[in-house]
Amino acid sequence: MESSVYVQNRELVTPGQLLGRGKLTITTPITVYSLDGKYYSAVVGLADVEGDKIGVIPLEGFYYPKVGDVVIGIVVSTGTNSWEVDIRAPHTAILYASDLLGRPLNPGREMLSDHLDVGDVILAKVENVGRGRATTLTVKGKGFGKINKGSLVEIDSAKVPRVIGKKGSMLQLLLNECKCEVVVAQNGRILVDNCPNNDFKEIAIMSIKKIEKEAHIPGLTDRIKEFIIKEKVRRGLFSG
Amino acid sequence: MGKGKVKLVEGGLRHDGRRLDELRPITISVGVLKNANGSALVEYGRTKVLAAVYGPREPQMKHILLPNRAVIRCRYHMASFSTYERKSPTLSRREIELSKVIREALEPVIISELYPRTSIDVFIEVINADGGTRTASVTAASLALAEAGIPMKGLVAGVAVGKIDGYLALDIDEVEDMYGEADMPVAIAPSLRQITLLQLNGVLTPGEFTQALELARKGVEVIHEMQKEALKKKYLDVKVEE
Amino acid sequence: MSVTPSAEFLIPKLKSDVIISMLGRGVRPNGRKVDEVRPITVIKNYIPNADSSVLVKLGNTQVLTGIKLEVGSPFPDTPSEGNLMVNAEFVPTASPVFEPGPPDENAIELSRVVDRGIREARAVDLSKLVIIPGKKVWNIWVDIYVLDHDGNLTDASSIGALAALMLTKLPEVEVRDTGEIVVDRNNRKEQPLLNRSVVTVTIGKIGNYVLVDPDLEEESLLDSKFSVAVTDDGLIAGLQKSGMGYLAEDELPLLVNMALNKGKEILSIVKALLKDS
Numbered sequence: 001m002e003s004s005v006y007v008q009n010r011e012l013v014t015p016g017q018l019l020g021r022g023k024l025t026i027t028t029p030i031t032v033y034s035l036d037g038k039y040y041s042a043v044v045g046l047a048d049v050e051g052d053k054i055g056v057i058p059l060e061g062f063y064y065p066k067v068g069d070v071v072i073g074i075v076v077s078t079g080t081n082s083w084e085v086d087i088r089a090p091h092t093a094i095l096y097a098s099d100l101l102g103r104p105l106n107p108g109r110e111m112l113s114d115h116l117d118v119g120d121v122i123l124a125k126v127e128n129v130g131r132g133r134a135t136t137l138t139v140k141g142k143g144f145g146k147i148n149k150g151s152l153v154e155i156d157s158a159k160v161p162r163v164i165g166k167k168g169s170m171l172q173l174l175l176n177e178c179k180c181e182v183v184v185a186q187n188g189r190i191l192v193d194n195c196p197n198n199d200f201k202e203i204a205i206m207s208i209k210k211i212e213k214e215a216h217i218p219g220l221t222d223r224i225k226e227f228i229i230k231e232k233v234r235r236g237l238f239s240g
Numbered sequence: 241m242g243k244g245k246v247k248l249v250e251g252g253l254r255h256d257g258r259r260l261d262e263l264r265p266i267t268i269s270v271g272v273l274k275n276a277n278g279s280a281l282v283e284y285g286r287t288k289v290l291a292a293v294y295g296p297r298e299p300q301m302k303h304i305l306l307p308n309r310a311v312i313r314c315r316y317h318m319a320s321f322s323t324y325e326r327k328s329p330t331l332s333r334r335e336i337e338l339s340k341v342i343r344e345a346l347e348p349v350i351i352s353e354l355y356p357r358t359s360i361d362v363f364i365e366v367i368n369a370d371g372g373t374r375t376a377s378v379t380a381a382s383l384a385l386a387e388a389g390i391p392m393k394g395l396v397a398g399v400a401v402g403k404i405d406g407y408l409a410l411d412i413d414e415v416e417d418m419y420g421e422a423d424m425p426v427a428i429a430p431s432l433r434q435i436t437l438l439q440l441n442g443v444l445t446p447g448e449f450t451q452a453l454e455l456a457r458k459g460v461e462v463i464h465e466m467q468k469e470a471l472k473k474k475y476l477d478v479k480v481e482e
Numbered sequence: 483m484s485v486t487p488s489a490e491f492l493i494p495k496l497k498s499d500v501i502i503s504m505l506g507r508g509v510r511p512n513g514r515k516v517d518e519v520r521p522i523t524v525i526k527n528y529i530p531n532a533d534s535s536v537l538v539k540l541g542n543t544q545v546l547t548g549i550k551l552e553v554g555s556p557f558p559d560t561p562s563e564g565n566l567m568v569n570a571e572f573v574p575t576a577s578p579v580f581e582p583g584p585p586d587e588n589a590i591e592l593s594r595v596v597d598r599g600i601r602e603a604r605a606v607d608l609s610k611l612v613i614i615p616g617k618k619v620w621n622i623w624v625d626i627y628v629l630d631h632d633g634n635l636t637d638a639s640s641i642g643a644l645a646a647l648m649l650t651k652l653p654e655v656e657v658r659d660t661g662e663i664v665v666d667r668n669n670r671k672e673q674p675l676l677n678r679s680v681v682t683v684t685i686g687k688i689g690n691y692v693l694v695d696p697d698l699e700e701e702s703l704l705d706s707k708f709s710v711a712v713t714d715d716g717l718i719a720g721l722q723k724s725g726m727g728y729l730a731e732d733e734l735p736l737l738v739n740m741a742l743n744k745g746k747e748i749l750s751i752v753k754a755l756l757k758d759s
Contacts, residue, residue: 012472012475012476014386014395014467014468014471014472015349015386015391015392015393015394015395016349016392016393016394016395016429016430016431016432017431017468018431030354030391031391033351033391033393035393035432040393040394040431042351042391042392042393043386043389043390043391043392044386044387044389044471044472044475058389059389059475060278060386060387060388060389061388061389061390062277062296062389064354090295090296090297090298090355090358091298091357091358092298158389213478214478216475216478217478304485304488306486306488309486310486311485311486312485312486313483313484313485313486314483314484314485315483315484333590333593333594334594336484336587336590337587337590337591337594339483339484339587340484340587340588340591340724341591341722341724342484343484343485343486344706344723344724344725344726347486347726347727348705348706348726348727348728352486359485422602424721428731429728432728433730433731433732434728434729434730434731435723435728435729435730435731435734436723436728436729437723438708438721438722438723438729438734439720439721439722439723440711440718440719440720440721440722441598441602441720442602442719442720443602443603443713443717443718443719444717444718445716445717445718446716446718446735446738446739446742449718449721449735449738450735453731453734457731
């Protein structure tokens with residue numbers, strides 16, 4: 001059977017919309033499904049068409065952890081030898097004391113809350129996503145662990161790829177123009193830190209929010225660039 | 241029940257001036273609540289229904305969770321001021337049945353296998369009732385699920401077909417339901433050509449049933465187009481800030 | 483709140499594969515044809531204290547239906563009609579998964595489906611239940627007790643309600659000058675209460691296969707169920723889709739026809755059973 005695709009690249013699609021038929025490759029298995037040789041969108045999103053590859057980038061949705069994802073989590077409770085961490089996924093994740101400490105907890109001498117308490121923010125990596133088991137996190141490695149300073153911005157996790165941009169172009173733009181450190185976690189939490197001053201910090205945060213809001217409108221990178229320049233001019237940041 | 245006392249069809253027109261195959265004015269808005277993961281407000285004439293979706297999430301009652309899929313929890317509830325006479329806010333037998341029927345109208349389209357050990361909660365409040373509340377509920381709930389980003393095989397839209405003064409009529413309101421001979425609520429996933437809700441309260445001949453189903457299908461198709469527009473509108477309305 | 487149920491009875495995959503592959507060849511593991519209803523038996527007047535009663539067996543499913551007639555007041559909006567109430571109890575004797583307590587959504591749905599069939603078919607002429615117009619009427623309580631659950635409780639209950647109504651005759655009443663009503667249950671009207679016969683027929687769907695009167699094992703594999711209330715003059719007096727699957731638009735007329743044929747068959751079986759002995 002001849003393969004055909006019925007949607008344009010970046011076309012706004014809705015659940016149940018016929019995307020194509022024949023022999024196509026699905027690039028986003030959660031948001032596209034096939035039935036009797038036809039391909040349908042399962043979500044509201046933007047069609048991602050390239051030759052016979054078809055996908056839909058969702059415009060709404062949850063964060064679903066994948067092994068290796070960098071996430072920013074918030075400690076929501078402490079157990080006997082682990083913390084329960086909210087990572088904006090359907091389930092909370094677990095961070096074991098031994099992972100953070102590099103040794104077992106000594107219950108006679110210390111408490112979990114001595115190291116991480118409810119409300120603390122951590123940068124972590126998803127270590128395991130278990131069916132029937134909880135998602136576990138690890139903070140091993142440079143830069144991971146408790147976050148002590150910076151500004152936390154939350155966006156819809158479905159928009160994270162737009163903040164990063166094609167081959168990291170959008171993130172590079174933010175780094176170059178705002179001169180801040182920006183850590184984009186896969187779960188839609190973004191840490192902005194070490195900006196030259198509050199003006200730069202505000203521009204960075206406002207830019208991120210603008211990306212989230214206008215994620216589905218073409219020409220995003222140019223628009224953000226223009227926005228940053230305008231803000232800088234308005235704030236008199238071009239003196240040198 | 242005083243059936244036949246009220247003239248429902250005269251000169252091919254209904255008591256509110258509609259043709260037999262005409263829907264009431266329908267309005268649909270998506271994303272009407274800030275806190276819910278997805279929400280929609282749907283009006284069929286004076287019937288007004290609000291649906292909110294929370295989840296997938298871990299509920300308090302862990303024992304209801306299933307290891308291989310998400311559970312769907314659904315509550316259809318009529319606000320106490322939604323009816324002509326005040327309705328007790330406690331769930332009636334009718335509301336318990338409809339909560340199940342509506343859940344089962346949504347179950348087949350939700351791709352629940354993606355989210356084991358979670359619950360997807362669908363809360364429906366009938367704000368004002370003037371007939372067709374369960375079908376408007378399905379229309380609203382399916383939009384709320386879509387707005388929540390929960391993968392679905394397709395949208396579901398519902399409409400009731402009635403038999404009034406011997407004629408089949410689309411999208412009957414409360415007066416037509418009360419004094420008519422039959423009320424047949426139908427919900428369809430149009431992109432799949434599958435029926436997810438079908439009930440009949442009343443008597444039809446087999447021939448009338450086939451015609452009624454066809455009438456419902458046509459109505460659902462119109463509502464389905466409006467659903468898609470309403471979902472897209474949420475994004476197309478975002479203006480680029482200069 | 484209605485919640486996705488866990489599988490009531492876990493059917494091992496090896497067993498379900500067998501059932502589905504047999505259905506592909508048009509047979510069921512229980513040896514029935516796809517449109518074959520299980521044997522029906524009816525034991526009349528099983529409950530001496532009820533105004534009428536039947537114990538219905540549909541295969542191994544057992545349902546006890548008792549009717550109680552009470553003198554009561556009409557509803558203000560229907561002063562010249564009596565009332566009919568259908569209630570179903572899934573008693574814990576019937577299944578390891580039935581818990582004691584008030585009727586759950588399944589019992590409520592079942593009773594409402596049975597109720598709608600009887601009501602909409604005008605199986606009972608409610609205007610004949612008036613004792614003193616606007617003041618005193620008969621209330622008919624149809625109570626359905628599921629005693630043993632081997633699938634298709636809806637049809638077993640519907641048969642029970644029908645048979646019990648067929649056997650019901652109103653007691654003679656005397657209205658005294660004082661307005662007092664004396665009921666004589668030993669003398670009953672000749673004319674039976676039932677005006678028109680109606681029964682539900684439930685068809686199960688597994689994938690593309692359909693089967694009439696699913697038993698418990700089959701029910702746990704069903705994608706969806708479709709109950710059709712059928713009158714003795716071949717009309718549809720109610721429909722209810724239930725279960726977590728679909729019904730395809732184009733298969734519906736076929737399902738309805740199947741139900742109409744089976745309904746006629748069940749109605750004549752029940753009538754014959756009640757005539758005997």
